Amino acid sequence: MFSLQTIFGQGKQFYALLDQAADAAHDSTKALHAMLREPARIHSLDAFKLARQREREASDKISQALVDSFITPIEREDIEALGSALYRIPKQVERFADRYALAQHRLEGIDFAPRAAMLEQAAGVVVEMVKELPHLRLERMKALNDRLRVLEAEADRLILELYRDIYSGRLEASEMFLLKEFFEILEKAIDRCREAGVVAYEIALKNS
Template sequence: MFSLQTIFGQGKQFYSLLNDAAVAAHDSTVALHEMLKSPTRTPALEAFKLARQRERVASDKISQALVDSFITPIEREDIESLGSALYKIPKQVERFADRFALARHRLEGIDFAPRAAMLEQAAQVVVQMVAELQHLRLEPMKQLNDRLRVIEAEADRLILELHRDIYSGRLDAAEMFLLKEFFEILEKAIDRCREAGVVAYSIALKNS
């Protein structure tokens, strides 16, 4: 006969897999920040592809574990939602990096690094929130969620400042379109971090 400890101890691999996914997402934001701090260097895209690959592996393992496991530590729908939210972060980051590598000669004088730093900070908080899930302590999770909201608000302010370049009158139509596309990609990447944080916080609320 299985003990209750044995039964409820099953399914803990999900926390490890979600942690792997969160760390891969964060690593992609670190690579982006490093690239944008040195925009004159030829961008190396291997780090982004590696992060995406690690994210895919973690996502595939989560999906398979949901099929194979009878018991999960939190609801299956929550695991799926958080895994999906984490998957979207490096996908968006790689999208920015790929386009930046092609168009950086058209982006001279535009400093994306401070915004990328905010994205990196947001992704780091997401890593902490995912790691905290296995403890399901509401107060630490609330503090992290509040911190993520502050970072998101500051990032929105910085991105709004970037829009001033669009409407400065010194850009032609093609340049305005290009900058707008980059702003939207970067903003969406930060939104993806926020979405992952919301899912993690809702899981803590539900299970604490």
């Protein structure tokens, strides 16, 4: 028979790995916000690659731990779903950063920083939600989920303003296509945060 200490010990392992994945995702959004606050500078992409590497390592460890562990603190499918959702955040952020570094000279006058700030805040809320999972305090998780929904709505509003620039008639077709691509990548990054938050909240609902 397995003791409670065994169960809680397995739980700490998975929660720690999910925390690492959430922190790596948040760090990628911090790096993007820093990049977009100073568009005139030439920025290194090392921070994004490091965040992706850390996320990948955490994801691999979660997968291996699921194979090795007979007991998990929450359902295996939920651990996999949350790990996968967290993995997609820095992947999307790095995609934006890579393209921005290449096209920076063609994006003068476009201020992405306020939207990147919203993305960073959203990823920060996801970190809080993941860290809250071991405690399963539903009221706290609901408050964080509501906060994430507000951030998503505000980010959508800001991105809509950017789309107004696209369709203003002042831009060439090639410029419209380029900006639309960047807006969509940034929008998806925020959606990835929301998706991770939804998974975390549903886990809390199921286990509270």
